[in-house]
Amino acid sequence: MHKSITAIAAAMALGLAATAQADQSVNVISWSGYFSPQIIEKFEKQTGIKVSVDSYDSNETLLAKLKQGGSGYDVAIPSHQFVPILVHENLLERFDPAKQPYYANLSDNLKKPSWDPEGGYSVPFIWGTTSVVLDTAKYNGPMDSYSVLFEPPKELQGKINMLDSVSDVMDTASLYLGIPLCSEDPKQVQQILNLLKAQKPFVKTYSSKAGSIRENLAAGETSMSLFWGGSSLRARELKPSLKYLYPKEGVMAWVDNMVIPKGANNPEAARAFIAFMSQPENSAMTQNFLKHQSPVKGTEAFLDADLKTAPELQIPEGTKVVFSQTCGKDAIRLADRLWTNLMR
Structure with missing residues (x-):
């Protein structure tokens, strides 16, 4: 029996759609080492969309890249305090993820958060804490204060890495000194600079490249x-x-949140990528790889057993946990001056 012209046309349309999807790509820019080959392979196999990944080592670097035009990126992964900055600078597409089914599966405290109160621009990808890791084979003295980092004992001097990020470093120094985050008081910022300058002779490297930091610690x-x-x-x-x-x-x-930069070449592929990464099994794959905490409910069944008891992920009861903030222009200006001065 001959196929009808309508049936042939429908088959051709399906074939063309499949070809179009197979030709799609999504260009992602993220923190270094954020995606395992397995999760990328799974996404490509399920969707036919090819993935390319570029990396950066600080939010400030990402901001600069997007201000310069984004270089064709479809998905970026800024830290939460930078989302309002990117929105204010008109560097993000609004794609209203809060209206998508996967958004309902996010942890309750991360739905429509303070940095994206309408859920219009971002989806949490991974979260965690920032603190100090040290080698107890080299030092086993007091470890209950950031004094070990900022006023290091002799055993650790010259063997320190600090993150190459003004926000991470200043926030931690502010905690230690009891100074409010995002201070706009020049005297308080000078206190932070004095602390960091006194520490600098003992710092071997300033780097936010996670892989290199791990390798150097291990070696x-x-x-x-x-x-x-x-x-x-x-x-x-x-x-x-x-x-x-x-x-x-x-x-x-x-x-860290998934966003779509303004002018993305493939926004539909970007949405598909974000929806895929927000599924419990796929988010668990990310957590198993990165070892940070997942923002998605229902990942427990897919997690590696050691993650459920890892001390790095089990925040002790009573620990003060402070989310970094989006700083005002005066605070950013002072922070930039501090960093420029420190890096001389």
Whole structure:
């Protein structure tokens, strides 16, 4: 029996649609080492959309890249305090993820959060804390304060890595000194600069490249670093003597979010990528790889057993947890001056 012209046309349309999807791509820019080959392969296999990934090592670098035109990125992953900045600078597409089915599966405290109160621009990808990791084989003295980082004992001097991010460094220094985050008081910022300048002779590297930090800690090139909880867990897997600290001053918390840069070449592919990464099984794959905390409900059944008891992810009861903030223009100006002065 001959196919009708309508049936042939429908078949041709389906074939063309499949070809179009197969030709799609999504260009992602993220923190270094954020995607395992397995999760990318799974997405490409399920959707036919090819993925390319570029990386950056600070929110400030991402902001600069997007201000310069974005270089064709379809998805970016800024930290939460930078989302309002990117929105204000008109660098993000509004795609209203809060209206999508997957959004309902996010942890309740991360739905329509303060940095995106309408759920219009961002979806949490991964979250965690920032503190100190150190090698207890090199130092086993007091570890209950950030004094070990900012006023390091002799055993750790010259073996320190600090994150190459003014916001991460200043927030932690502010916690230690009891100074409000995003201070606009020049005298308070000068206190932070004095602390960081006094520490600088003991700092070997300023880097936010997670892979390099882990490798240097494992090899003994460095013995202490300001670092993220999940990344510290991955480092401990390489060197069991590493310990993640919960200082009495508290720890900073962060959420990295998936967003779509303004003028994205493939916004539909970007939406598909974000929806895929927000499914419980796929979010668990990300958590198993990165070792940070997932923002998605229902991941427990898919998690590696060791993550359920890892001290880097189990915040002790009573620990002060402080989410970093979006700073005002005066605070940003002072922070930029501080960083320029420190890096001379």
